[in-house]
Amino acid sequence: MRLTIICCAVLAGCATMGTPPAGADTATAVLAEPGGREVGRAALMQEAEGVRVRIEVSGLAAGRYGAHLHRSGRCEGPSFESAGAHWNPTGAEHGFENPSGRHRGDLPNIVVGADRRGTLAFEIRGARLRGDAGMLDADGAALVVHAAADDYRTDPSGNSGARIACGVVG
Secondary structure, eight states, X not given: OHHHHHHHHHHHHHXXXXXXXXXXXXXXXXXEOTTOOEEEEEEEEEETTEEEEEEEEESOOSEEEOEEEESSOOOOTTTOGGGOSBOOTTOOOSOTTOTTOOOTXXXXXXXXXXXXXXXXXXXEETOOSSSTTOSSOTTOEEEEEESSOOOSXXXXXXXXXXXXXXXXXX
C-alpha cells in the first residue's frame, strides 16, 4: 500500500512537469540542427533551489549526447560556435566527476532510444534564470546538443564533440 501511494505521488509530479504554475519564471528553447530541422524542445523553470531543465528530443540516432547550457543566446550554424562557452558564472571546471566542481551549464547526457526519442530532466541547484549571475543576462543563453556523450571530466566540454543542435533560451 505504501509503495502504491509513493508511486502515485511520483507519477502525479511527473504529470504536472510540463505545466508550470501561474506566474512562474520560465524560459523555453527550440532545438534545431544547422539546416533548421527541429529536433527538440526545452523548458526551464525557476524553482526555490535552482533551475529545473526538461529537454525532449526526437529524430536523432540512438545513442548518448552531451547537453550543455551555453553563455550566449545565439545559434548561428553550421557549427553553433556563436553560443560561446558553457554557462559558468562560478568559474568552475567542467564535469560532474571533476573534484573542483562543475560548470552550471553542465547537464547529464541525453539518452536517445531506438525510437529516436530522448528526454532529460535535471535541476541545476543554486542556479538562477535571471538576476545576479543569472543565465538570461544581456546576451541570453543557448542550449546545445553535442554529437557524442559527455565524459563528465574533461575540461572544457567533456569530449562531447561537435555541436549538432542549438536553441536560444528565451
